Amino acid sequence: MTTDQSWAVALAPVDSAESLALLREYLVDVSDRYYRLHEDRDSTPEEIEHGLATMPSDHLTPPTGVFLVGRHDGVAAACAGLKVLDPTTVELTRVYVRPDRRGTGGGARLLEAVETAARDLGAERIVLDTRLDLVEARALYLKNGYAEVPAYSEGPYAEVWYAKDLT
Numbered sequence: 001m002t003t004d005q006s007w008a009v010a011l012a013p014v015d016s017a018e019s020l021a022l023l024r025e026y027l028v029d030v031s032d033r034y035y036r037l038h039e040d041r042d043s044t045p046e047e048i049e050h051g052l053a054t055m056p057s058d059h060l061t062p063p064t065g066v067f068l069v070g071r072h073d074g075v076a077a078a079c080a081g082l083k084v085l086d087p088t089t090v091e092l093t094r095v096y097v098r099p100d101r102r103g104t105g106g107g108a109r110l111l112e113a114v115e116t117a118a119r120d121l122g123a124e125r126i127v128l129d130t131r132l133d134l135v136e137a138r139a140l141y142l143k144n145g146y147a148e149v150p151a152y153s154e155g156p157y158a159e160v161w162y163a164k165d166l167t
Contacts, residue, residue: 006073007106009113014060014067014081022069022079026096027051030134034157037133057094059083065090066117070097070110077101078110082118085127090118091153092128095137107140115166124167129158138162 012019031043031051043051060067060081070078078101081094092114097106118126127149130137138160146162153161 007070007078007104007109008074009068009070009078009110011066011117012069012079014057018076019067019069019079022076022096023057023094024048024052025098026079026094027055029096029099030131033133034131057081060094066121067094068110068113068117070106070113072101072104072106078106080110080114082114082121082123082126084121084123087122088124090121090123090126092126095128102136107136108144111140111144115164119166125163125165127152127161127163129153129155129161131157132159 014023028043028048031048035041035043035047057067059065060083063084065081065083067081068079069076072078078097079094080092080096083091083093085091095110097110115126126146128141128146129152130141132138141162144164146164149161149163151158151161
């Protein structure tokens with residue numbers, strides 16, 4: 001696919017059917033990649049349901065955060081969330097672009113909208129953690145001005161940390 005200008009990103013309710021579908025796809029994508037790397041298999045339906053239950057996204061609503069949905073040619077195809085960590089710092093999470101839309105400029109457009117939303121929340125800095133095997137995401141962050149930083153959090157899937165100053 002070629003990069004085009006047919007992406008639009010806007011705030012969206014994290015509990016809408018569209019948002020929940022994107023969050024499920026996100027979890028399946030990152031979970032399957034993890035299990036393929038470590039156990040040579042895909043996630044089971046039970047593992048996906050467990051993940052959705054133990055990693056809720058309800059904190060991605062004001063005042064503790066926001067959720068954004070990206071549309072490609074009017075169809076929901078990407079998402080990202082921001083969680084408020086403190087008055088000047090937000091954490092980027094749940095970043096996902098449908099595989100058939102990757103390479104079309106959606107990731108960069110999503111990050112532009114994320115930065116606007118972060119500023120609207122009063123943030124001066126965005127931080128995030130990710131896994132080493134999510135190479136496309138890591139390349140996207142670096143290409144868009146994020147820099148690797150020392151660990152600011154811990155968790156079973158946090159292997160590399162990035163930050164971007166918005167000031």
